[in-house]
Amino acid sequence: MTPLNIHSAHRLSKLFLLTPLFLAPLMAAAAPLEIEVVVDVPKQQNQVAFVPFAGDTVMSPIISNDLGKTELKVTSENLPQQPRSSSELAGTLPVWQSIGIPYLVVGSSSTNRGKVTTEYEVIEVKSGRILAGKQSLTAKDNKESMRYAGHVIADKVYELITGTPGDFSGRIAYIEEELSGKNKVSRLKIMDADGENARTLAEVKGSIFSPAWSPDGKRIAYSVQRDQSYQVIYVQNVDGGGATALTPFSGSNLSPSFSPDGSKILFSSSFEGSADIYEISASGGQPKRLTSWPSSEVQPSYAPDGQSFVFVSDRAGFNKPQIYRYEFGSGRTTKLSNSGYATSPQFNSDGSQIAFLNGSSAAIMNSNGAITANLGNTGIDEAPSFSPNGKRVVYASKQGGKGIITIKSLNGGETFGKSGQGTIRSPVWSASPK
Template sequence: MDRIPAISARRPLLATPTRRHLLALGGAALAAPTLMVPAARSELVIDLRRGTFQPMPIAIADFAGESGSVVSGIIANNLKRCGYFLPIEKARHPEKNPPFDAAPQFDAWRAAGVQALVTGRVSRDGGRLRAEFRLWDVLAGQQIDGQQYFTDPNNSRRVGHIISDAVFSKVTGFGGFFDTRVVFVDESGPKENRRKRLAIMDQDGANVRYLTAGEVSVVTPRYSPVAQEVTYMAQRTGEQPRVHVLNIETGQRQVVGNFPDMTSSPRFSPNGARIALSLQQGGNANLYLIDIGSRTTTRLTSTPAIDTSPSFSPDGTQIVFESDRGGSQQLYLMGAGGGEGQRISFGQGSYSQPTWSPRGDLIAFTRQGGGAFSIGVMKPDGSGERILTEGFHNEAPNWAPNGQYIMFFRDPGGQSGGKLYMVDVTGRVEVPVPTPNFASDPTWSPLLTAAR
């Protein structure tokens, strides 16, 4: 059982306190202001649309109270890893413990080079944990966001992720991605006989847990866009590979389809009700669509080629896939009901593993050529191709739920193994994602608050 603990937001902390005018929190007035001075318009924003930016200097003050240091530490780590913020060292904080119910010393924070400041506190509210935060625009001298959350006392890490998402969204304009989990293939043992287990962790590498015991070899997991379910391909020794669906919360597993031949590359539809997959028959492979509830099967392609790696558009009307029908692996686009498909990749080398952004604006892919594997993106019509990162062996791009970051794995070769990395769509941010062993085939969950 892996139920997601509930976190509720009681009410936003909207008013902007000054040192003379304190706030009312949770309905209990701490002081009644007689006059509120209108705040200046906030300019606290990182414009990522042009792909050129400087990380924003931000300070994460130590949160007061129980588990406060845990929550503020998680926020600082998240914002640093995403590459869009530059958390200021605590030694440079002009206020070591700024009061939560009063405005900070803006002049002092400006002098320290800080543009944004996060303050907060964590306390007990009966049997619940209550966490509160404020986001300050230091240059404008005003609060621009604030919220309070209630949850189980053991759930402080998720509160830190949710506050990180709130700060990220307010400043960048994009949805958050910190309150998520990642399923991946954990690989251990010698190169010639790797033990491959399905594992799950928080997006920052914490709370690793194994979903399979290693009795079967697993590859290509993919998260449902709407639920805590994952589909993947598993194979026992001497048997054909089969596509499985695992409910992470209940542990229930089921085999999808009853095909006599090998099935692979499963991908959920946007509503999570269907799975597109590739079925190998003889020397070729075609795409099929399976309704999980009724088990109705629809054939989508019918060619003598190898069609595989289908990925739905977010609106469910189109599918991008890879095929060697033209002599090399390339990307093709077709309607969700099937058809011939239109080629969209025309660069140097071969293209594979397409995956559609949750925002619908880009398709990520792996490109192989010139002795290197690259992770890139292009628009759905094939235009605007950009390579984000390249190396000896990069594979398996998968999108964060906000469509701003891609996780993939990189294998340096030799007796070593794969490691996970995260790159943003500008290509300027690339950071490793910690795992306990070698790792491959990452797949990102939807926001946990949206997948209950």
């Protein structure tokens, strides 16, 4: 008998061989009668069953919301029981297996002396196996720490299931602008990666440009222009302390980019004439000039390996900016982009893709310059920024007169937006603070 190809996750089947006694004489020389009995199990869209942690009301909604924004489909509804650990599944695992959800997340929290300890498990339902064993995290018993702990747990759960680190505990920096001309006010703000918990780091009467995170997520470099003065690049600690001027010299100093080890910063400046790319210690000092073409070179961004950087040049002609790569070892430059207008390049974490502005559309190309995704017109000519794991991007747009920060999944997860005051510009995603 030829075996049947049946997807066991969606249907169960059995074959029965029937040979009734009163038919035996007639069937002595006949082939056995085969009857297929099929029981259909509804196809389960949810991939993760999340049981809110016992003893917790703060972290569980954050974890569920974070995971639900990804390609994983998460549910906490209509579950057969509310276990707090794998040991409470004894004897009921077949019930969980019958509902067809591949993964189950359970846990509990306890408070002692101002600290909250959370233990949780990610269970592969089919086998009953606990992925990487029981996990534990301790946080201070306050809302800010608990919110961050929720994002960290979501990161770990996502990694245990997919093999890729999550991007929930990083933060997003952005610029918020109100009014215009001499009355213009700009604020540098940061928020959690779920669009919540926004706060202001700096506010100036004038303009703030191009924020950039340090690799450890603890510092931000950005450019400020007050009145009609030159743009000055500042470096500021995210969790306290004032901003320090990095470029106290003349010229338009813009587009800082931290090196992968955080020790240096690339930027563009016109203090020696036309705009060129310079490198300077992150603590200040004398900058080193890296480009000296007669054209303008701006918007540098380090490659993740630190061996090269991408930048924008108009050497191809006025209003035809293109993206180039500069190699530190040889000083060689190579043109990457092939569109009519390409600016604002930024690598993803492994250097395989570059987010950029393609004409008036947010787009992504591979490291050889071939466009792999066109995310559409943002309305304010803004390029996207990758999340730490490269699975999502963030970009600014304008809808109905309101500034919007859009977080878009690149692999089937949810796309959502967060509105702000006035115009939103230049959102950029940090790695998790270390």
